[in-house]
Amino acid sequence: MDFFVQIIVSGLTFSAMYALAAVGLVLVWGAFNMLNMAHGIIMTLGAYFALLWAEFFGLPLIFAAPFAMLCGGLVGAMVYFVSAHWMIKQRNFETTIIIATFGLGMAMEAGLLKLLTELFHSSPYAQPLSMGAKSFIVATVPVSYQRLIIWGAALFLILILAAFLKRTTFGRAIRAVAQDSDAARLMGVRVRNVYIAVLALASALAGVSGIMLSSVKDVHPLMGGALMLKAFIVIVLAGLGNLTGALYAALLIGMVEATVKVLIADQYGFTAILILVILALIWKPAGIFGRSTVARQ
Amino acid sequence: MTLLWKHRDFVIFAILLAVAIAFPFFGIPRFILAAVLIMYCYATVVSQWNMVFGLAGIFSLAQVAIFAFGAYSTALLGRYLEWSLWYAFPVAGVGGILLSVLIGLACLRLRGIYVALLTLAVSQMLYVLIQTDSVCSPLNQVKDPRNCIAFTGGSQGLGDFGSFGWRAVLGGRNWMTGDYYSMLGLLVVGLIVTYLITQSRMGLAFRALRDNEELARSRGISQYKYQLLVFALSAFLTSIAGGFYAAHFGAVGINLFGFPLLLFLISMLVVGGIGRFWGPLLGAALLMSADEVFKEFSDLRNIGLGVVVLLFMILLPEGLAGGIEKVFRLLQRLTGRSRTA
Numbered sequence: 001m002d003f004f005v006q007i008i009v010s011g012l013t014f015s016a017m018y019a020l021a022a023v024g025l026v027l028v029w030g031a032f033n034m035l036n037m038a039h040g041i042i043m044t045l046g047a048y049f050a051l052l053w054a055e056f057f058g059l060p061l062i063f064a065a066p067f068a069m070l071c072g073g074l075v076g077a078m079v080y081f082v083s084a085h086w087m088i089k090q091r092n093f094e095t096t097i098i099i100a101t102f103g104l105g106m107a108m109e110a111g112l113l114k115l116l117t118e119l120f121h122s123s124p125y126a127q128p129l130s131m132g133a134k135s136f137i138v139a140t141v142p143v144s145y146q147r148l149i150i151w152g153a154a155l156f157l158i159l160i161l162a163a164f165l166k167r168t169t170f171g172r173a174i175r176a177v178a179q180d181s182d183a184a185r186l187m188g189v190r191v192r193n194v195y196i197a198v199l200a201l202a203s204a205l206a207g208v209s210g211i212m213l214s215s216v217k218d219v220h221p222l223m224g225g226a227l228m229l230k231a232f233i234v235i236v237l238a239g240l241g242n243l244t245g246a247l248y249a250a251l252l253i254g255m256v257e258a259t260v261k262v263l264i265a266d267q268y269g270f271t272a273i274l275i276l277v278i279l280a281l282i283w284k285p286a287g288i289f290g291r292s293t294v295a296r297q
Numbered sequence: 298m299t300l301l302w303k304h305r306d307f308v309i310f311a312i313l314l315a316v317a318i319a320f321p322f323f324g325i326p327r328f329i330l331a332a333v334l335i336m337y338c339y340a341t342v343v344s345q346w347n348m349v350f351g352l353a354g355i356f357s358l359a360q361v362a363i364f365a366f367g368a369y370s371t372a373l374l375g376r377y378l379e380w381s382l383w384y385a386f387p388v389a390g391v392g393g394i395l396l397s398v399l400i401g402l403a404c405l406r407l408r409g410i411y412v413a414l415l416t417l418a419v420s421q422m423l424y425v426l427i428q429t430d431s432v433c434s435p436l437n438q439v440k441d442p443r444n445c446i447a448f449t450g451g452s453q454g455l456g457d458f459g460s461f462g463w464r465a466v467l468g469g470r471n472w473m474t475g476d477y478y479s480m481l482g483l484l485v486v487g488l489i490v491t492y493l494i495t496q497s498r499m500g501l502a503f504r505a506l507r508d509n510e511e512l513a514r515s516r517g518i519s520q521y522k523y524q525l526l527v528f529a530l531s532a533f534l535t536s537i538a539g540g541f542y543a544a545h546f547g548a549v550g551i552n553l554f555g556f557p558l559l560l561f562l563i564s565m566l567v568v569g570g571i572g573r574f575w576g577p578l579l580g581a582a583l584l585m586s587a588d589e590v591f592k593e594f595s596d597l598r599n600i601g602l603g604v605v606v607l608l609f610m611i612l613l614p615e616g617l618a619g620g621i622e623k624v625f626r627l628l629q630r631l632t633g634r635s636r637t638a
Contacts, residue, residue, distance in 0.1 A: 035413075083607060086611045087610065087611055087614075095409060095410075096614050097610075098356070098410070099563060100610035100611065102560070102563065103560070103563075103564070103605070103606025103610070104607045105603070106560045106599050106606075107601075107604050107607070108603070111600050114596060114600065226421070232414045232418060233418055236415065240411075266429070267426065267430075271422050274419065274422050278403040278404075281411070281415070282403055285407055
């Protein structure tokens with residue numbers, strides 16, 4: 001019973017972070033087949049923006065996350081203008097943009113490291129948005145209030161996103177571009193604005209994901225990389241471009257990782273989910289929720 | 298003259314090889330010799346990567362992981378079985394083939410982007426597994442009971458597994474020259490293999506697939522089969538290059554799996570020119586030189602490399618070799634000696 005609760009608690013927390021990181025990747029991929037390798041550093045930056053707001057400006061905590069989302073969104077738009085904007089006409093855009101954003105992400109990460117060592121001693125900070133160890137007991141397992149906040153925030157943001165995509169005009173434009181960008185363009189959708197918007201949106205959500213990770217661990221300049229890779233695994237399992245599939249896949253992978261971490265050992269979590277995904281891909285090459293025609297060559 | 302031009306690749310190759318062989322006799326300082334031999338090692342890895350990516354169109358990000366895998370296999374064989382490393386190299390190469398076939402079976406049927414993501418994940422998995430390996434291994438208990446390290450050395454890395462063995466042959470002064478020629482030999486073999494594969498049926502198959510995929514497929518060319526073959530072949534030399542790297546330094550560390558090395562090697566590929574025969578060599582030479590020149594700014598290294606990669610992908614995605622080709626073609630058109638045949 002204890003194990004069971006423990007697995008559910010940490011599994012849901014992983015799932016929440018992976019879901020927020022993955023939906024952004026899926027949106028961007030769906031809109032214009034771009035895979036943003038700078039996603040990880042944007043998550044890290046989200047955690048640092050929250051830290052900056054709460055710790056160094058000393059402003060009210062409640063607005064730290066929205067501030068981080070706003071800054072994350074701006075960074076996302078910047079990523080568009082320094083990379084994709086110039087490359088979108090290239091023949092191998094799908095591949096070249098991965099290399100370009102990998103370089104951009106590494107440069108940003110190294111820049112952040114450099115900045116932190118110049119300005120502050122770069123030791124890991126505690127995330128001010130964390131409630132610490134305050135917790136309540138479920139069947140002898142302590143569940144921190146922080147986790148409740150994480151689950152609530154993830155659910156809230158995903159519902160907002162769903163409503164935005166379903167109900168608003170701009171949300172419909174995003175879905176239209178994802179289905180057929182040429183047709184959307186002919187219907188008068190400003191496709192470029194959609195590109196910028198989805199990257200900003202994805203980066204804002206990534207920032208929240210980074211805050212969540214840092215609230216259960218510490219704020220660290222290299223923290224985003226592993227989280228980004230897990231988000232990649234989630235979208236690969238779901239089949240690229242599949243939004244609801246990515247949510248289910250995030251839930252599944254979070255749970256599997258938690259199970260392995262609780263029952264076997266901490267360090268095998270990543271290996272376990274990767275092996276799971278590879279087996280799933282051999283069985284269903286287009287991802288478990290994907291249509292086979294989309295992903296086969 | 299036209300004959301020379303026709304065989305220009307061979308001419309360049311012969312000149313470069315002659316210079317490279319004579320290089321240690323010019324009284325070159327040792328640190329430069331060391332840098333050049335590491336450049337050969339990276340150039341080998343990048344030229345194999347170029348074959349995988351540029352020729353076969355597999356966007357693999359696991360090449361660096363295969364390199365690191367080779368280094369670790371060699372180190373483990375040398376340390377625990379006390380093999381001479383010259384026996385360990387081919388075994389590491391075969392291990393690299395097995396690893397790559399495993400990765401290839403899982404993802405080569407998929408679209409390119411899945412390959413990139415999965416190969417990256419596999420290299421991260423190996424990184425995490427080795428980094429968190431901290432349980433004292435009984436094999437190390439005997440050697441050094443007080444400071445017992447894990448089987449793979451964990452985050453500390455692994456040493457004490459031997460070297461090329463040139464110190465015994467050439468003496469304490471000239472062993473570096475032995476390492477130099479070993480690496481050079483590897484690079485030459487790597488380049489010849491790349492050239493032969495590009496000219497072989499396989500290279501033809503890939504060109505056919507690129508020019509008209511439908512037709513090529515209907516003629517019975519299996520992209521999957523050829524891709525798996527190239528992936529495995531390149532893994533052999535990549536893995537051995539890792540072994541040579543380990544043998545030269547006498548130590549392996551977790552940083553071999555890390556993103557900074559991936560960035561360094563990918564920037565060689567990008568700057569040199571993806572899919573161009575001379576690209577990897579050009580990229581490796583330029584970036585290793587830049588690395589030496591800007592040594593004092595090493596804390597800005599990754600920023601610089603990242604920006605260079607970004608700029609090249611935007612402005613010159615075919616790399617310097619591709620750019621030079623373009624300039625030559627332009628000159629030919631201007632002088633009216635079109636060689637489109």
